[in-house]
Amino acid sequence: MEMKTLDTEFVEIHPRNSYLSPKELIAHRHKEFEVPSGGLKRTQNEGTASELEELKRAQDHLRAQLSVPRIERxxxxxxxxxxxxxxxxxxxxxxxxxxxxxxxxxxxxxxxxxxxxxxxxxxxxxxxxxxxxxxxxxxxxxxxxxxESEKYTNYLVYSALSRAGYIVVRHKPPEATPESVTKADCIWALLKKIVGNHLVPDRIKASPFYAVVDKQMEDNKELIISQKIKEPEDTEESINLQFDSKKRKANDEPIEEPESKKEKLSTSGRSLVDHLKTEFSYTKFEEVFEKFDIVQLERQDYATNEFTVSSLKITFDLHLHNEGYKKSSPNPPNFNVIILTSQEAFPTHDDISKIQNQYLHTAPLLVVSVSESKQIQAFLYFIS
Missing domain, CATH: 3.40.1170.20 (tRNA intron endonuclease, N-terminal domain)
Structure with missing residues (x-):
């Protein structure tokens, strides 16, 4: 092997012989070259001598970086x-x-x-x-x-997440089959139909659980509406109306007046509300009320005749390395990734609700925003 030392202190390999010694292989395998920083931004006019000198210096550094021999298998x-x-x-x-x-x-x-x-x-x-x-x-x-297209943005997110240690695969929407529908899906679909005037999807109606859940909800509704409140049995002792004819002495100890009006109106030191809470009807109502899941509605302008399609698109599914991912039979993903460009706004509550209504997500949503400077910010959305 014939070598010679250049002015830039880099080694040039002679093309007639491509064999290197083990020491030379290790040296070229881990060769590093650091480009000096450009420094502060220049404010002088174009075409000056200092600018031309700086451009020539940058070209020399780039030429030296590209001329470094690289050993690859x-x-x-x-x-x-x-x-x-x-x-x-x-x-x-x-x-x-x-x-x-x-x-x-x-x-x-x-x-x-x-x-x-x-x-x-x-x-x-x-x-x-x-x-x-x-x-x-x-x-x-x-x-x-x-x-310019979304391909470059998608690749930036894919590369960043892959280098961070995630397994990134193309998103596969859940299969719309009646067999994949659970009882919980039927219950939520019926609740959205009653509360929000949403249509029940066809795959929910085709499920064997739908008719059973629908009948159970109607039965529970009739039971709540037409239930008869059982009056508690009167267990109080009868009052003896026979009074003693003998005179009794007055109590010498003064009666302490309650400080607050609330205690003064109550003989046992409790308010009227506290007395009502001990009634049988209140206890029965409390037992029934605790069985309900309260659904808070932010807005009520949902479509009554059809589902509104969400403009958000799930691009990738994320899996963790330590959970035994298999491409042939993958587990449910840990996160669904939505990619936003710099011009797109973050999703609102309604946008998340539309995704939930369309059954597009299979995991918590990871919304990734790519700015104009190609900086990536990720925010996790949990749908409950």
Whole structure:
């Protein structure tokens, strides 16, 4: 191997011999290059000598950074080709673990655009397009497109969450089958129909629990309306109206007057409300009232003839690594991700209610906002 030292103190490998010693492999494998910071913002006019000198210095640093020899294991990359028509990357050769990436169709593994670009950045994928190897810079244009779209925002969120340790997969809406409907779903659908004039979804009506729950609620309603309050039995002792004819001496001890009017009106030191709470009717009402779940309505302008479709869209599902995620039989996700651009406002109470009415969510909602400066903020919404 023939080497020579450049003025920039970097090593150039002679192309006639590509073999390196173990020491040289380790040195080039962990080669680091730090670009100096640009400093404060310049306020001078364009075209000055200081500006030209600064631009030349920045170009020299960039050229030196790109000229650093890099050692990579080409055999550790998977191979895929980009299908422009379907907008997916077809994996031709796998290398390493791919249990959290891609989806299978007819025995072939396909990667979404954000998965392919993420693996490209990690150096785990070699992407080809019409037989030519695609660089990372070309992949940004090929996979995300030249025009501004939601693809770039989705990829930023996907990359950030994946690097944070989450398993990020494409959102799969819950299957709309009558078998997946529970008794609780039927109860809530009937309550929304009575309280908010909402239509009951067809998949709820087709459930075998719907007719049973509907009849039980009607029976309970009739029981509450037409129930007869049983009067308590009179267990008080009879009053003896025979008075003693002998005169009794007056009590020498003075009677203490109660300080408050409330105590003065009560012979036992309790108010009138306290006496009413001991009545049988109040106790019966309290027992019935405790069985109800109070539903607070913020607004009452919901559609009476059809469901209003929410403009929010769930893009990703998040799973935790330590919960044994399996792509073939995945568990319910830990979070559903909604991605907002810088122009979109955060969801209101009505927007969350619409998502709940459409049964779009399968887990707590994680709303992620991407600002114009590409900063990401996430907020967790719990639907109760």
């Amino acid at each position: 080409l055999g550790g990359r998977a191979l895929a080709t980009w299908n422009e028509e379907q907008q997916v990357a077809e994996v031709l050769r796998k290398d390493g673990k791919f249990e959290n990436f891609g989806h299978s169709e007819q025995g072939k593994l396909y990667l979404e655009y954000y998965e392919a670009l993420f693996l490209l950045e990690l150096g785990r994928l070699q992407l080809e397009y019409y037989g030519l190897v695609v660089s990372i810079e070309q992949a940004y244009v090929l996979l995300l497109g030249e025009l």
